[in-house]
Amino acid sequence: MCIMVARSRLPSKFDGESPSVGRCNREEPMPKLTIDGKEIEVAPGSTVLQACEEAGAEIPRFCYHERLSIAGNCRMCLVEMERSPKPIASCAMPAGDGMVIHTNTPQVKKAREGVLEFLLINHPLDCPICDQGGECDLQDETMAYGRGKNRFDENKRAVTEKNMGPLVKTIMTRCIHCTRCIRFSEEVAGTTELGAIYRGENMQITTFLEQAMESELQGNVIDLCPVGALTSKPYAFNARPWELAKTESIDVMDAVGSNIRIDTRGRQVMRILPRNHDDVNEEWISDKTRFAYDGLLKSRLDRPYVKKDGTLVEASWVEAFAAINTGLAGLDGTQIAGLVGDLNELEGMYAFRELLKGLGATRIEARQSGAAYDVSNRASYLFNSGIAGIEEADFCLLVGTNPRHEATIVNARILKSTRHRGLKVSNIGPAHDLTYPVEQAGDDAAILADILAGKHSLADRLQAAKRPMIIVGEGALARQDGAHILKAVHDIAETFGLITEDWNGFNVLPTAASRVGALDLGLVAPGGVRGILDDAKAGTVKAAFLLGVDEIDSSALQDCFTVYIGSHGDHGVRHADVVLPAAAYTEKSGLYINMEGRVQMGERANFPPGDAREDWTIFRALSDVLGKTLPFDSFDALRAALYKELPHLMDIDSLPKAAWGDFGEPGDIARGPIALPIHDFYQTNPIARASDTMAECSALKRSKGEATGTHG
Amino acid sequence: MLEVTKSGGPFRFSDENQDEVKAIIAKYPEGRQRSAVMPLLYLAQRQNEGWVSREAIEHIAELLSVPKIQVIEVATFYTMYNLKPIGRHHVQLCGTTPCWLRGSDEVMRACTDMGLEKGKSTEDGLFHLTEVECLGACCNAPMVQINDDFYEDLTYESTKAILEALKRGETPKPGPQKDRQFSAPEGGPTVLRDMMSADAAKE
Ligand code: SF4
Numbered sequence: 073m074c075i076m077v078a079r080s081r082l083p084s085k086f087d088g089e090s091p092s093v094g095r096c097n098r099e100e101p102m103p104k105l106t107i108d109g110k111e112i113e114v115a116p117g118s119t120v121l122q123a124c125e126e127a128g129a130e131i132p133r134f135c136y137h138e139r140l141s142i143a144g145n146c147r148m149c150l151v152e153m154e155r156s157p158k159p160i161a162s163c164a165m166p167a168g169d170g171m172v173i174h175t176n177t178p179q180v181k182k183a184r185e186g187v188l189e190f191l192l193i194n195h196p197l198d199c200p201i202c203d204q205g206g207e208c209d210l211q212d213e214t215m216a217y218g219r220g221k222n223r224f225d226e227n228k229r230a231v232t233e234k235n236m237g238p239l240v241k242t243i244m245t246r247c248i249h250c251t252r253c254i255r256f257s258e259e260v261a262g263t264t265e266l267g268a269i270y271r272g273e274n275m276q277i278t279t280f281l282e283q284a285m286e287s288e289l290q291g292n293v294i295d296l297c298p299v300g301a302l303t304s305k306p307y308a309f310n311a312r313p314w315e316l317a318k319t320e321s322i323d324v325m326d327a328v329g330s331n332i333r334i335d336t337r338g339r340q341v342m343r344i345l346p347r348n349h350d351d352v353n354e355e356w357i358s359d360k361t362r363f364a365y366d367g368l369l370k371s372r373l374d375r376p377y378v379k380k381d382g383t384l385v386e387a388s389w390v391e392a393f394a395a396i397n398t399g400l401a402g403l404d405g406t407q408i409a410g411l412v413g414d415l416n417e418l419e420g421m422y423a424f425r426e427l428l429k430g431l432g433a434t435r436i437e438a439r440q441s442g443a444a445y446d447v448s449n450r451a452s453y454l455f456n457s458g459i460a461g462i463e464e465a466d467f468c469l470l471v472g473t474n475p476r477h478e479a480t481i482v483n484a485r486i487l488k489s490t491r492h493r494g495l496k497v498s499n500i501g502p503a504h505d506l507t508y509p510v511e512q513a514g515d516d517a518a519i520l521a522d523i524l525a526g527k528h529s530l531a532d533r534l535q536a537a538k539r540p541m542i543i544v545g546e547g548a549l550a551r552q553d554g555a556h557i558l559k560a561v562h563d564i565a566e567t568f569g570l571i572t573e574d575w576n577g578f579n580v581l582p583t584a585a586s587r588v589g590a591l592d593l594g595l596v597a598p599g600g601v602r603g604i605l606d607d608a609k610a611g612t613v614k615a616a617f618l619l620g621v622d623e624i625d626s627s628a629l630q631d632c633f634t635v636y637i638g639s640h641g642d643h644g645v646r647h648a649d650v651v652l653p654a655a656a657y658t659e660k661s662g663l664y665i666n667m668e669g670r671v672q673m674g675e676r677a678n679f680p681p682g683d684a685r686e687d688w689t690i691f692r693a694l695s696d697v698l699g700k701t702l703p704f705d706s707f708d709a710l711r712a713a714l715y716k717e718l719p720h721l722m723d724i725d726s727l728p729k730a731a732w733g734d735f736g737e738p739g740d741i742a743r744g745p746i747a748l749p750i751h752d753f754y755q756t757n758p759i760a761r762a763s764d765t766m767a768e769c770s771a772l773k774r775s776k777g778e779a780t781g782t783h784g
Numbered sequence: 785m786l787e788v789t790k791s792g793g794p795f796r797f798s799d800e801n802q803d804e805v806k807a808i809i810a811k812y813p814e815g816r817q818r819s820a821v822m823p824l825l826y827l828a829q830r831q832n833e834g835w836v837s838r839e840a841i842e843h844i845a846e847l848l849s850v851p852k853i854q855v856i857e858v859a860t861f862y863t864m865y866n867l868k869p870i871g872r873h874h875v876q877l878c879g880t881t882p883c884w885l886r887g888s889d890e891v892m893r894a895c896t897d898m899g900l901e902k903g904k905s906t907e908d909g910l911f912h913l914t915e916v917e918c919l920g921a922c923c924n925a926p927m928v929q930i931n932d933d934f935y936e937d938l939t940y941e942s943t944k945a946i947l948e949a950l951k952r953g954e955t956p957k958p959g960p961q962k963d964r965q966f967s968a969p970e971g972g973p974t975v976l977r978d979m980m981s982a983d984a985a986k987e
C-alpha cells in the first residue's frame with residue numbers, strides 16, 4: 073500500500089497537459105497540510121486527495137483514478153478547506169502548504185449526500201439485474217455516504233445501449249459520466265476510441281458511430297467503470313461476485329506474466345481479472361488474458377488416447393502408458409527428442425526434462441518459435457531493463473517486434489513513457505500501428521549492421537540518448553541468421569552505451585510464458601526445433617514427446633512415434649500416437665518466469681476435467697512404467713529438487729540483474745525484411761484458439777482489415 | 785442513437801475554401817492544430833448547405849490527425865452544427881421569455897401554418913425550423929434568424945409574408961419588420977427631438 077501511494081504521486085500518472093497538478097520537482101519544498109487535525113507532509117505535486125489518503129482519511133470518489141489524468145467531474149471527493157467559501161474537489165486540488173482540510177464535518181457529509189442524490193437522479197435502481205452488483209462503487213458509496221432516501225419523483229433519463237464490440241457490454245442508462253473509460257482509451261490504450269457525445273444530461277459514452285473497439289486492452293474499461301455501465305459481455309449474467317472463489321495466479325498468454333485473479337465457481341473458471349503489480353502489469357491485462365478463459369472448456373483432452381489402426385481411440389492411463397512403453401521399445405536416447413510448448417510452468421518442464429533425460433534423450437527443445445536464443449548467458453534472453461524500466465528510457469529501438477501483439481502490457485508501458493517521459497521510439501521491422509508515434513526505419517535486418525558500422529542515423533540517435541534501449545523480438549531472432557542478429561544487437565548495445573553500471577538497455581521480447589523458464593532449464597538442442605523436425609522426417613528421430621507443443625508443423629512427425637501431453641486437442645495431437653491429457657494453467661500451481669526474469673508463482677484455481685492430470689504427476693507415473701522412476705513423490709519434493717538446481721527460483725518476484733557477457737554468433741546479416749511472429753493476436757495458443765470469444769474478436773479484426781485494406 | 789448522415793460522396797473542401805482552411809490551421813501554434821476543429825466544422829457546414837456530413841467529420845479528423853470520435857464529440861456538443869441535411873432556409877425561432885412575451889407563439893403559428901414543423905425540414909427541402917434560445921435581439925422581439933439574417937418585430941402576418949417571399953425565391957429585407965430603424969423607437973426618435981430639429985433647421 074505504501075509503495076502504491078508513493079508511486080501514485082509521480083507526475084507520470086497525470087496527463088502531461090493537466091494544469092491542475094504541479095510538476096514534481098525535487099527541489100520544491102514538501103507542502104505541509106493539516107488534515108482532520110493531523111499535520112502531514114506530502115511530496116510536491118500531490119493532490120489534496122492523496123494527502124488525505126496518506127493521513128488515513130478515506131475519500132470517496134468516482135472519476136478519480138490513480139493511473140489516469142484528473143477529470144474532477146463527479147464531485148464525490150468534496151472536502152472542506154478552511155478559508156474556502158465552498159467545499160473543494162480534493163482530487164483536482166494541488167496540495168498547498170498550510171492548507172487546513174476537514175473530511176469529517178457536517179458540511180462534507182452534506183456535500184457527499186448531495187452529490188450522491190444527484191447521481192442517483194438518473195441512475196436506474198436496477199442493482200438486482202446488474203452485473204456490477206456486489207462490486208459497484210456507486211452501490212458501496214451510496215451505502216456508506218448516501219442519505220438512504222430518494223426525493224426525486226420525476227422520470228429518469230434513459231440512454232440507448234451502445235455497441236462496443238464482442239467484449240464490452242453496455243447499459244448506458246447506468247453511466248454516471250465519470251469519463252474514466254474515455255481517459256483510459258486515450259491515455260493507456262492509446263487508441264482513443266471512446267468519447268462522449270452530446271452534453272449535459274444528454275451526454276452519452278460511445279465509440280465512433282458505435283464501431284467495435286479495436287484496442288487489445290479494452291476489457292480494462294470494465295474494471296474501471298465505477299458502475300455497471302460497462303460490463304463483461306462474455307460474463308454477462310453468469311455469476312455474482314460473492315459466489316466466486318478467488319485465486320491469485322499468473323497469466324500465460326504472453327511472456328509478461330501479468331498478475332491475475334482467477335474467479336471460479338465449482339470447477340469452472342467464470343472470469344479472469346487483473347491484480348495490481350506496479351512493476352509488471354500495473355492494473356491492466358490484455359483482452360486475451362481476460363477473455364480467453366472460455367477456451368478452457370472447449371476441445372479439452374479429458375482422457376488419454378492411443379492410436380489404433382490410424383485413429384485415436386479413448387484409452388485408460390494404463391493402456392496409454394503401456395503404448396508408450398511399446399513405442400519406445402528398442403529406441404536409444406539419441407532417437408528420442410522432446411519439445412516444450414509455450415504455456416508451461418517450470419515444475420512440469422523440469423519433470424519432463426528429467427523423464428527424458430532418464431530415457432537417455434539429449435535433445436530437448438523449447439524454442440518453439442525458432443528464435444536463436446543463446447542459453448550461455450542469461451542476459452541474452454531477458455528483458456533486462458525491466459518493464460517498469462521502460463519509463464526510465466529516453467530512446468527505444470524496436471527490432472522485429474510488434475509489442476502491441478506480442479506483449480500488450482509492455483506496449484502500454486511504452487505508450488505511457490512516450491506520453492509522460494518523452495520517450496522516442498524507432499522501429500526496424502514491418503510498420504504497425506503501435507498506438508504511439510514511431511519513427512519507421514525500414515524493415516531490413518541489415519540496418520543493424522549499418523548501425524554498428526556507424527553508417528545509419530539510428531547510430532546517432534542511440535549515441536545521443538541518455539538511457540537508450542533496444543527491444544529485439546522473436547521475429548528477428550527466428551530468422552536463419554537469428555544468432556547473427558543477436559550478436560549484432562549485443563554489439564550495438566555495447567558500442568552505444570546501452571550497458572552501464574545501473575542500466576541495461578538490451579531487451580529481448582519472448583512471446584511465450586514458458587520461454588524464459590525453459591531457457592533457464594537449458595531446454596535447447598543444437599539445430600533447434602527445425603533440426604529435430606528435419607531429423608524426424610529423415611527418420612533419425614524415432615520418438616518425440618510434445619509437451620503442449622502446438623505451434624509447429626506437426627506433419628513432420630507423421631512417421632515418428634509421437635506422444636502429446638497437453639490440455640487441448642490442437643495442432644499438436646494431429647499426428648500423435650499417444651495423447652495424455654494434462655491440466656491447463658488455471659488447473660495447476662506452478663512457477664513462471666516472465667520476460668524480465670522475474671519468478672512468479674501461480675496457484676491452482678480449479679481442477680482439470682475428466683482424467684486429465686497435472687503435468688508433473690503424469691511424468692512421475694510414466695517414469696515408473698518406463699522403469700526410470702523420477703526421484704520425487706510429491707510436488708514439494710519436486711520443487712525442492714528444482715530449487716536445488718536453480719536457486720534463483722526461490723527469489724520470488726524480484727527483478728534479477730543478469731550479468732552481462734558475450735553471446736550470439738558473429739556473422740553476416742542477410743538483407744531482407746523481418747517477419748513478425750504473431751499474425752493474429754487473438755489466436756496464439758491452444759486455449760485462445762478454443763475460445764469462442766477470441767474467435768469472434770479475430771474474425772472481427774479480419775473483417776475490418778479487409779474492409780480498410782490494411783492488416784495487423 | 786447518434787445519427788450522422790452520410791452525404792454519399794467523399795468530402796473535400798472546395799477550391800475557394802482551401803486557402804481558408806490553411807489560414808484557419810495556421811492560427812494555432814505548432815502542435816495545437818487540433819484546435820482548428822471547430823472553425824473547420826463550421827466551414828464544412830457552410831460549404832455543405834448548412835450541415836456537416838459524416839464524410840466531412842472523417843475528413844476533418846484526418847486533416848488534423850484527431851481521432852474521429854473526438855471530432856464527433858465536438859460536433860454533437862454544439863447544437864449549431866447540423867448533422868443531417870437541413871432545408872435551404874434554416875429558420876431559427878427564438879422562444880425565450882422576452883420573445884415569448886412579445887408574441888413568439890404567433891410567429892410559431894405562422895410557421896406551422898406555412899407547413900414548417902419544429903425540428904423538421906419541409907418536404908420540398910426549402911425550410912427547416914428549430915426553436916432556439918435568446919439570439920440577443922430581444923429589444924426587437926419577437927424574432928427569427930433565417931440563415932445569416934435576423935428578422936425582427938415579427939407578427940403573424942409579417943412572418944408569413946417573409947416565408948412566402950422566400951418560397952417565391954425572393955430575398956425579403958432583413959431587420960425590423962416594422963417602421964423603425966434598427967432598434968430605434970417605433971415611428972421615429974422620441975428623445976433629443978429638439979436637437980434633431982435644430983440640426984435640421986441649420987441645414
Ligand atoms: S461508462 Fe462507466 S467509466 Fe465510462 S463514463 Fe460512464 S460510468 Fe464512467
Ligand code: FES
Nearest residue numbers: 144146147149163
Ligand atoms: S473524484 Fe474528485 S471530482 Fe471525481
Ligand code: FES
Nearest residue numbers: 878883918921922
Ligand atoms: S429573447 Fe428572443 S432574442 Fe432574446
